[in-house]
Amino acid sequence: MLICPQCKFENPNSNKFCQSCGTSLTHKACPECSTEDVPVNALRCHNCDKECGTVFWAIIAKETTGEALGVGREAINRVSMGVEGDEEAIFLSSFPSSEIAFGSYLDSQERYQLLDPLPAPTEITTTTDIGVRVLDCQPYEISPIEAILASQESDLVTEANEIPQLAKLYIALQSESQREIPLIHDAWQQGDIQIVIIEDRSHWQPLLDLWQEETTNSLKILHWCYQMTQLWALLEPVNCCQSLLNLSNLRLDEDQTLALQRLYVESSSSQPATESSEDVQAQTFAIPEEPLTIQALGRVWQTLFRQSQRTQFGSVVKMLGDLDVGKIDTIAQLRSRLEEISMELEALGTASLPPIKEKNTTVPTMLPLDEPEYIDIIGKIDDMPTVVLAMQLSSLEDAGRTDVGRQRHHNEDYFGIETKIQKLEFPKSRVLEGHGLYILCDGMGGHAGGEIASELAVNTLRQYFQEHWITNQLPTEDSIREAVYLANKAIYKLNQQDARSGVGRMGTTLVMLLIQDTQAAVAHVGDSRLYRLTRKRGLEQVTVDHEVGQREITRGVEASIAYARPDAYQLTQALGPRDENSINPDVGFFEINEDTLLLLASDGLSDNDLLETHWQTHLEPLLSSGTNLEQGVTNLIDLGNQYNGHDNITGILIRAKVRPNLES
Numbered sequence: 001m002l003i004c005p006q007c008k009f010e011n012p013n014s015n016k017f018c019q020s021c022g023t024s025l026t027h028k029a030c031p032e033c034s035t036e037d038v039p040v041n042a043l044r045c046h047n048c049d050k051e052c053g054t055v056f057w058a059i060i061a062k063e064t065t066g067e068a069l070g071v072g073r074e075a076i077n078r079v080s081m082g083v084e085g086d087e088e089a090i091f092l093s094s095f096p097s098s099e100i101a102f103g104s105y106l107d108s109q110e111r112y113q114l115l116d117p118l119p120a121p122t123e124i125t126t127t128t129d130i131g132v133r134v135l136d137c138q139p140y141e142i143s144p145i146e147a148i149l150a151s152q153e154s155d156l157v158t159e160a161n162e163i164p165q166l167a168k169l170y171i172a173l174q175s176e177s178q179r180e181i182p183l184i185h186d187a188w189q190q191g192d193i194q195i196v197i198i199e200d201r202s203h204w205q206p207l208l209d210l211w212q213e214e215t216t217n218s219l220k221i222l223h224w225c226y227q228m229t230q231l232w233a234l235l236e237p238v239n240c241c242q243s244l245l246n247l248s249n250l251r252l253d254e255d256q257t258l259a260l261q262r263l264y265v266e267s268s269s270s271q272p273a274t275e276s277s278e279d280v281q282a283q284t285f286a287i288p289e290e291p292l293t294i295q296a297l298g299r300v301w302q303t304l305f306r307q308s309q310r311t312q313f314g315s316v317v318k319m320l321g322d323l324d325v326g327k328i329d330t331i332a333q334l335r336s337r338l339e340e341i342s343m344e345l346e347a348l349g350t351a352s353l354p355p356i357k358e359k360n361t362t363v364p365t366m367l368p369l370d371e372p373e374y375i376d377i378i379g380k381i382d383d384m385p386t387v388v389l390a391m392q393l394s395s396l397e398d399a400g401r402t403d404v405g406r407q408r409h410h411n412e413d414y415f416g417i418e419t420k421i422q423k424l425e426f427p428k429s430r431v432l433e434g435h436g437l438y439i440l441c442d443g444m445g446g447h448a449g450g451e452i453a454s455e456l457a458v459n460t461l462r463q464y465f466q467e468h469w470i471t472n473q474l475p476t477e478d479s480i481r482e483a484v485y486l487a488n489k490a491i492y493k494l495n496q497q498d499a500r501s502g503v504g505r506m507g508t509t510l511v512m513l514l515i516q517d518t519q520a521a522v523a524h525v526g527d528s529r530l531y532r533l534t535r536k537r538g539l540e541q542v543t544v545d546h547e548v549g550q551r552e553i554t555r556g557v558e559a560s561i562a563y564a565r566p567d568a569y570q571l572t573q574a575l576g577p578r579d580e581n582s583i584n585p586d587v588g589f590f591e592i593n594e595d596t597l598l599l600l601a602s603d604g605l606s607d608n609d610l611l612e613t614h615w616q617t618h619l620e621p622l623l624s625s626g627t628n629l630e631q632g633v634t635n636l637i638d639l640g641n642q643y644n645g646h647d648n649i650t651g652i653l654i655r656a657k658v659r660p661n662l663e664s
Helices: 144-150 154-159 165-174 207-211 218-238 295-308 314-325 331-348 450-468 477-497 548-554 603-618 629-643
Strands: 055-062 112-114 128-136 184-190 193-199 250-252 258-260 273-276 280-284 391-403 413-426 429-444 510-516 519-525 529-534 538-541 586-591 596-601 649-660
Touching: 144 165, 144 184, 165 184, 165 193, 165 218, 207 218, 207 250, 207 295, 218 258, 218 295, 218 331, 218 649, 295 314, 314 331, 391 413, 391 429, 391 629, 413 450, 413 649, 429 450, 429 596, 429 649, 450 477, 450 510, 477 510, 477 519, 477 586, 510 529, 510 596, 510 649, 519 529, 529 603, 538 603, 596 603, 603 629, 603 649, 629 649
Parallel strands: none
Antiparallel strands: 055 128, 055 193, 112 128, 128 280, 184 193, 250 258, 273 280, 391 649, 413 429, 429 510, 510 519, 519 586, 529 538, 529 596, 596 649
């Protein structure tokens, strides 16, 4: 089954174009130079030579002992050379004295192609784990594991005997973590050899690189230590704490959040030592004499300090010493000690450890540390102490678009975006102040009615906040309500002047978002919506529609009965048709404390659960800074026209990125 990259329609494997939208299933556009005839199985664009293929990381290992792949003359390796053979098809023993060449395949279907040669069999011991980059030559074909995960039947994976045990760990942890654990793409088992295909993170920045930078202060380091304790709690129930003990396995994502390149199962190893090239890694282990304890985590921190040549702060030295002698023997105690250090530095008014080579830097005011809400793998709630790290805005981007739709002849939607971004940058600190006003209105009242009302509402609100929102604090709830009442008054006055009556009275819905740094306020009237998407919580509908069906639900009527009414979707309030005594805007406030994508949407985009159905393909990728919001909102409009199209379609996307507040 080939999944169309544009509309996600499921096509037969023989199709060259999507049956639904006509998108090519054999060629794609280069993201660098926009050349449109790049084969989907090509690693690089033939025009600009930019790498644009779909690349994954392949792990090849023995399952029975948890050891890495052992390859001698008799050892089986499922590395296809693209030639016909018996049902096993793949043997390293066919190549007794040379490396497995670039361009070979890991599978008999010739889907996963090696991007770098594997080591020669004579160079691989029985305790070696092979990791290598591979090109997916059939990127639109859904793998069996992806199919099961998409159907939300992951229990079938954990029960399937043919799925490698290592793959089952990725699947189990995938629902428990945000981005710390790589996503699994494919896996299979032949004999005692397991091959697992995961997200490629070999190009992500190593933790050690940033740890040793002079500009990295103690708060950042303590935050990474704290993240390691979170990961330890997540990995311990499945015996994967070994993953935290290999420095080359500790990586940072684009927001400098700690993540793992892959998983290591500790039943086979204790203190790993890595020998690696840029793209091929062979991981060797020493067999442990006893189970891992958090003392091993302390030794990792000591190694990071030693290799970075960074001097340890007194409280950190004591913490590491207590860890080493067993005075700290639980994750809860370790987290508590990290919290104590943060409070100590706060009292001292400094958050700096002596940097590399004793060069003196200071960073003011230590702030507490963040604690994601983890539930461990066996379903027990982690009730360890929570420490909250204050965040600050690192970027604020937006894009908006409106479309008439496929059935309407004119567009009654209207939107406005007004932002002010001020960046203050100094040698040792950077502060971004963001000020954003986002307004979306869906007009009603027919031609020359609804479109007037929606535009008038947007302009009235913009003018009000230009005059009344002049500080770096969000307006109060009373001020926001006053603005909404003024917009209602302006439309109502026009209705009265024109002696409009009944359905001829123009009006509009409203959803409005105000952002000041990491603080946000939302106000709405009608059924235009605000959605919020984070990696931790997924997609959430922030606003509740002002319509008859929802009104009945708040009165205690069951949803199925409330929405069986013929007037269930009729608005209970809107701006303009009546005076201000007939409207009661909902106003709420929330904090942006993690990377967040916000979407203001008219009902042409939100109807029929369109966003709830397609958020993972059309919204979630937009959380990444590398994606284009303008293209993202265009894709949303196209999606709305494809599945709805009965109404005007409008969307405003806002991407707010945050980072720990390292400066006062």
